[in-house]
Amino acid sequence: MLSPEEWGIVALSLKVGGVAVLACLPLAFALAWLLARHRFPGRLLLDALVHLPLVLPPVVTGWLLLLAFGPLGPVGRWLNDWFGTTLMFRWTGAALAAAIMALPLMVRAMRLSIEGVDRRLEGAARTLGAGHWHAFWTISLPLALPGVLAALVLGFARSIGEFGATITFVSNIPGETRTLPLAIYSALQVPGGEAMVTRLALLSVALSLGALLVSEWLVRRTPAERLRRGD
Amino acid sequence: MAIEIDVEKRFGTRTIAACFTAESGLTALFGPSGAGKTSILNMVAGLLRPDRGHIRVGGRTLFGADVDLPPEARRIGYVFQDGRLFPHRRVKANLLYGYHLADPARRWMGFVEAVAFLGIEPLLGRWPQSLSGGEAQRVAIGRALLAGPEILLMDEPLSSLDAARRGDIMAVIERIRDELRLPILYVSHDRTEVDRLATEVVTLNG
Numbered sequence: 001m002l003s004p005e006e007w008g009i010v011a012l013s014l015k016v017g018g019v020a021v022l023a024c025l026p027l028a029f030a031l032a033w034l035l036a037r038h039r040f041p042g043r044l045l046l047d048a049l050v051h052l053p054l055v056l057p058p059v060v061t062g063w064l065l066l067l068a069f070g071p072l073g074p075v076g077r078w079l080n081d082w083f084g085t086t087l088m089f090r091w092t093g094a095a096l097a098a099a100i101m102a103l104p105l106m107v108r109a110m111r112l113s114i115e116g117v118d119r120r121l122e123g124a125a126r127t128l129g130a131g132h133w134h135a136f137w138t139i140s141l142p143l144a145l146p147g148v149l150a151a152l153v154l155g156f157a158r159s160i161g162e163f164g165a166t167i168t169f170v171s172n173i174p175g176e177t178r179t180l181p182l183a184i185y186s187a188l189q190v191p192g193g194e195a196m197v198t199r200l201a202l203l204s205v206a207l208s209l210g211a212l213l214v215s216e217w218l219v220r221r222t223p224a225e226r227l228r229r230g231d
Numbered sequence: 232m233a234i235e236i237d238v239e240k241r242f243g244t245r246t247i248a249a250c251f252t253a254e255s256g257l258t259a260l261f262g263p264s265g266a267g268k269t270s271i272l273n274m275v276a277g278l279l280r281p282d283r284g285h286i287r288v289g290g291r292t293l294f295g296a297d298v299d300l301p302p303e304a305r306r307i308g309y310v311f312q313d314g315r316l317f318p319h320r321r322v323k324a325n326l327l328y329g330y331h332l333a334d335p336a337r338r339w340m341g342f343v344e345a346v347a348f349l350g351i352e353p354l355l356g357r358w359p360q361s362l363s364g365g366e367a368q369r370v371a372i373g374r375a376l377l378a379g380p381e382i383l384l385m386d387e388p389l390s391s392l393d394a395a396r397r398g399d400i401m402a403v404i405e406r407i408r409d410e411l412r413l414p415i416l417y418v419s420h421d422r423t424e425v426d427r428l429a430t431e432v433v434t435l436n437g
Binding site: 120121123124125126127128129130131132134138139142143 | 276277278301302303305306307308309311315317318319328329332333374375378
């Protein structure tokens with residue numbers, strides 16, 4: 001059904017999306033926890049910054065990444081000096097762009113599930129002898145887990161669909177940074193590319209729909225939701 | 232074992248203050264809704280920090296001038312108004328949560344003994360959501376006892392129960408008071424409960 005080239009595109013997209021969400025996960029969870037549980041000066045600003053990639057034109061996000069990670073950018077120079085590596089024009093750069101674009105969605109989903117955890121349950125755990133961290137690992141995290149998994153799925157779907165920031169930051173290099181949407185875009189430019197466009201577009205629809213269904217199913221498994229619906 | 236409490240806490244313009252000493256037996260904190268009864272229990276448990284004062288149990292200072300033990304170090308059992316069972320763990324895992332965390336030398340009730348004492352053997356495999364109010368309250372009491380507490384706090388444990396279940400749970404509380412001889416601080420706004428259960432009454436005004 002798919003040509004080897006197209007399988008390569010799918011494999012690259014899954015790799016970029018997978019690395020993006022896994023790398024993003026700890027930061028997204030920490031941000032979601034901070035925003036859900038703590039009041040501190042600058043909280044609104046942090047909230048806005050986290051959401052910025054959601055509303056900023058993706059090409060601007062890509063350009064900002066270029067400024068920061070380019071050979072003359074502060075992070076780019078540091079990566080080159082210390083590790084002799086660069087993210088520009090590499091699939092790792094595509095993963096970074098995808099991670100930043102997925103961050104707001106992931107933080108939102110996790111924050112909702114963290115806010116749904118009854119904090120009084122943590123208090124109950126403390127009176128039973130659980131320290132702060134033990135209560136987190138045994139009570140808060142398991143109760144928020146379906147939301148965390150839903151965030152992973154959503155973030156993964158968003159990462160696979162990333163276009164604007166990716167093409168700006170790491171260009172459109174076959175086999176290195178040409179993920180599904182970039183391949184569709186390229187095929188559209190080529191006479192006779194319609195068949196490939198159709199196949200890749202259908203694949204995108206299937207992946208996105210699947211991710212949304214899985215994510216919704218996971219959210220429904222949160223204890224708060226189960227209680228609300230009286231299961 | 233004496234429980235000495237002298238605490239004060241401001242909430243905006245309102246101040247909650249209490250100063251009393253409770254001996255063994257069941258001491259009822261009695262007063263209208265909004266008198267701060269639950270807040271006082273929370274301060275004893277370490278879930279709410281008093282602005283000033285001290286809390287001592289059997290000569291051990293839980294809170295004082297430069298002492299503020301975290302809840303997990305206080306060895307205070309707490310039975311909440313709503314049971315507050317962990318919804319993602321079955322009854323057995325709820326019961327054993329504090330038991331496993333307790334220092335074995337401090338435990339004074341075994342799992343089998345507690346299950347028999349409360350008559351909750353048939354519930355062990357159930358999820359908390361599927362329990363009736365009375366069943367949930369028995370499990371909550373068992374969970375608190377199994378953590379090996381030195382005293383027990385109870386916050387209106389009968390308020391969500393119908394009349395028949397109330398009688399059941401009151402009998403359980405009397406047995407904790409008389410057979411296990413565990414000192415209990417008991418919050419209520421119901422005169423009949425207090426008359427039946429309390430060996431001492433502390434009245435709080437709203």
